[in-house]
Amino acid sequence: MNRDLAGRVAVAGVGTTRYGKLPEYDAYDLGVWALKAALDDCGLGFEDIDGLIINRIPDYQRFGEITGINPRYTTITPGQGRFSGICIQTAVAVIAAGLAETVALVYGNNGRSAGDRYGGASDAYGSGGAGLWFPYGMTSPGAFHALMMRRHMEQYGTTTDQLGAIAMAFRGHAALNPDAVMRTPFTLEEYRAARFICEPLRLLDYCLINDGGVAMILTTAERARDLRRPPAYVRGFAQAAEFAGSTFPPADFWRGPMQKVANDVYAMAGAGPGDMDALMIYDNFTPTVLFSLEGFGFCPVGESGPFVADGKLALGGSLPTNTSGGHLSESYMQGWALNVEAVRQVRGECGPRQVADAALVQYMTAAPVITSIIYGRDPQ
Amino acid sequence: MSDYAKPLPPDDPANRPFWDGAKRGVLMLQRCLDCGRHRFPAARYCTQCRGERSEWVATSGAGVVESYCTFHRAYWPAFARDVPYDVVQVRLDEGVRLFSNLVGVPRERIRTGMRVRASFDPVTPAVTLVKFAPAG
Numbered sequence: 001m002n003r004d005l006a007g008r009v010a011v012a013g014v015g016t017t018r019y020g021k022l023p024e025y026d027a028y029d030l031g032v033w034a035l036k037a038a039l040d041d042c043g044l045g046f047e048d049i050d051g052l053i054i055n056r057i058p059d060y061q062r063f064g065e066i067t068g069i070n071p072r073y074t075t076i077t078p079g080q081g082r083f084s085g086i087c088i089q090t091a092v093a094v095i096a097a098g099l100a101e102t103v104a105l106v107y108g109n110n111g112r113s114a115g116d117r118y119g120g121a122s123d124a125y126g127s128g129g130a131g132l133w134f135p136y137g138m139t140s141p142g143a144f145h146a147l148m149m150r151r152h153m154e155q156y157g158t159t160t161d162q163l164g165a166i167a168m169a170f171r172g173h174a175a176l177n178p179d180a181v182m183r184t185p186f187t188l189e190e191y192r193a194a195r196f197i198c199e200p201l202r203l204l205d206y207c208l209i210n211d212g213g214v215a216m217i218l219t220t221a222e223r224a225r226d227l228r229r230p231p232a233y234v235r236g237f238a239q240a241a242e243f244a245g246s247t248f249p250p251a252d253f254w255r256g257p258m259q260k261v262a263n264d265v266y267a268m269a270g271a272g273p274g275d276m277d278a279l280m281i282y283d284n285f286t287p288t289v290l291f292s293l294e295g296f297g298f299c300p301v302g303e304s305g306p307f308v309a310d311g312k313l314a315l316g317g318s319l320p321t322n323t324s325g326g327h328l329s330e331s332y333m334q335g336w337a338l339n340v341e342a343v344r345q346v347r348g349e350c351g352p353r354q355v356a357d358a359a360l361v362q363y364m365t366a367a368p369v370i371t372s373i374i375y376g377r378d379p380q
Numbered sequence: 381m382s383d384y385a386k387p388l389p390p391d392d393p394a395n396r397p398f399w400d401g402a403k404r405g406v407l408m409l410q411r412c413l414d415c416g417r418h419r420f421p422a423a424r425y426c427t428q429c430r431g432e433r434s435e436w437v438a439t440s441g442a443g444v445v446e447s448y449c450t451f452h453r454a455y456w457p458a459f460a461r462d463v464p465y466d467v468v469q470v471r472l473d474e475g476v477r478l479f480s481n482l483v484g485v486p487r488e489r490i491r492t493g494m495r496v497r498a499s500f501d502p503v504t505p506a507v508t509l510v511k512f513a514p515a516g
Contacts, residue, residue: 120455121387129421132395134387135509138467138479139455146449147469154492199450199464244427248469248477249447 001238001264007379009092010224010231012102013042013217014340019181019331022211023113027057030213031108032067038215043228044102049217051100053087055079056334057108073100079109081282084335085363085371089237091218101219107336108213116209118142129247142206142285146198148249149287153200158305160200163286164191167204167328169314170283174325176315176353181210182329205286207327214336216343221379232343235360235376236269238262239369246368257370258295269360269374273298276374277358278345279313279321280338282365283328289313289321292366315353323353339363339373346377382504385458389507394422397436402508407441407498409476410434418474441498442515443472445482448490470496470512484513 015037017030025033031054039045052071054060056079064070073094077083084107091103117123119140123130130139152158168191174180186204194202224231240257242250266272273296281292290304298319299307313321324330324341331337342361344350355361364372389399398420401408409418414431418439425432448468454460466487470478482490483499495515502508 117455119453123455131387131390132421133479134456135389135503135507136467136479136481136511137386137451137455137459137462137465143449143451143467147447147467150449151447151492196450196452196464199452201449245477248479251446 001268003268005092005096006235006268006270007233007376008221009095009218010221010233011216011343011375012219012224012227012231013038013044013229014343015039015041015215016179016337016340017213019179019210019212019333021112022110025110025211027108027110028063028066029108030110030211031057031063031106031215034108034213034215035067035104035106038104038217041229042217044217048102049104051091051094051103053077053091053103053105055083055087055105055107055336057106063106069104071100073103079334081284081334082365082367082369082371084339085365085373086239086369088216088218088234088339088373089239089371092234092237095218095220101223103218105216105218106213107215107333109333110211111332112209112211118209140198142201143198144249145285145287146201148253148291149200151249152253152287152290156302156305158290160202161188161192162290162305162309163201163205164188165309165311166283166286166289166313167191169311170322170326171329172314173323173353174329176351177324177330180325180330181208182325201285201287204328207284208329208332210332212331212333212337214333214340216336216339230347230377232346233376233379234373235271236265236374237372238264238268239371241369243368253291253294254366254370255291255295255301258292258366259297261364261370261372262296265362265372265374269376271360271374276319276360276362278323278342278355278361279319280342280361280363281321281326282335282338282367283322283326286328288366292364295366295370296364296372315355320355323350323355335363335365342373342375346375384504386503387456388504392421398422399507401436401438402500402510403502405500406438407472407510408436409439409472409474411437418472418476420476420478439472439474441472443470443496443512445469445490445492445494445496446471446477447492448482450487466490468512478510481511482513483511
């Protein structure tokens with residue numbers, strides 16, 4: 001962790017496509033659409049991009065060919081949600097090291113139209129050994145999180161109604177977000193009536209599967225200050241992995257690596273959990289929100305269920321979280337759209353879902369690779 | 381030929397001692413000859429100490445249920461008749477984890493922490509799955 005990097009790099013531009021079912025666009029098209037929007041957002045052109053980080057789009061060379069980008073630095077990462085945070089951190093490091101000045105991060109996901117499934121014969125979640133467990137009917141990241149949730153319920157008395165409070169809060173946010181895919185609020189009774197997919201998790205505990213693209217433009221803080229929009233400064237970032245034994249759910253709900261990341265990211269930002277004006281928590285499934293709140297120290301271990309039950313994650317509560325609606329209700333953009341929402345919140349652009357005076361917003365993801373990024377309205 | 385339609389384990393030569401053991405009603409694990417710890421699935425190097433020398437050993441098949449979940453959706457057509465069905469996460473006394481199914485216990489009696497023992501289910505002439513039943 002290098003505290004000198006705090007505030008030296010900023011997000012200058014963000015761009016998003018429409019979300020939903022977009023069968024006429026492939027992953028490259030969605031990436032170009034988002035990148036054009038991000039460049040327009042900050043007032044830069046394709047010729048200004050000298051670093052390119054591609055996620056989920058199949059091939060970086062083809063992407064560079066169709067957009068005419070000839071960068072000084074290029075990389076591509078697997079289409080797993082944990083990589084959005086990793087890519088943004090890489091961009092900050094590349095810029096801080098002087099390898100490139102203006103990095104475009106581009107993500108395109110045509111999973112809905114391509115018929116992607118996250119369980120069954122194509123299941124590649126985890127470290128690749130999934131086929132070994134198919135004979136027992138074990139498959140899907142949803143089941144992995146159902147196993148974690150069941151253990152949390154038996155250890156701490158957490159309830160599925162508490163998961164319902166999370167899903168309802170995020171849907172309420174999506175109702176205020178014209179870009180969100182699922183915008184109709186539901187009641188706790190309707191949550192309880194939703195069908196189980198892998199018990200204890202119901203359909204409303206699962207993220208969406210939809211098409212869309214996201215792009216971000218990162219550059220030095222100095223350059224960002226000269227561009228069209230207010231910079232969103234990267235005030236802190238940190239990462240830790242827990243790969244040993246990671247075919248199976250972690251005994252500590254990833255608390256160990258999350259505590260490491262929390263220590264580093266808060267030290268770099270010179271702030272703590274109590275200073276965050278809003279949170280963007282990677283919500284592949286509702287239980288991940290509970291695990292993240294405990295791991296990052298927002299509530300004591302085992303108390304995340306009661307912690308979320310009083311509605312504090314909703315706008316107007318003490319800890320507004322996933323103000324866009326998140327993966328559950330806005331769009332399954334694998335962390336990218338949550339980072340964009342963090343940027344838009346610190347810029348004050350979120351209209352009816354704006355958190356008043358949002359100066360610090362934290363993104364976090366709980367997975368075998370834990371990342372967190374703190375965005376600030378001010379450089380220090 | 382069998383008309384068994386559910387997925388079968390990948391025929392990985394490295395794991396054959398495990399599946400051959402299951403057919404004999406023995407739960408076999410790979411054991412490191414350097415640090416003595418067990419592992420499954422098979423790996424050339426010990427996942428704990430990176431040692432390369434190993435052997436396959438018989439175990440008691442005893443373990444504990446760490447968690448469980450209930451599938452209401454069938455991801456393969458052959459599981460459609462089974463839903464809702466349970467999957468358990470078992471930690472063997474040797475420290476190795478497996479996903480499997482429980483036999484001989486109604487769903488409402490499944491709990492984390494319950495002791496279980498391997499139970500062998502010959503699903504085809506060639507393949508016996510390792511499932512678990514309540515111990516004792």
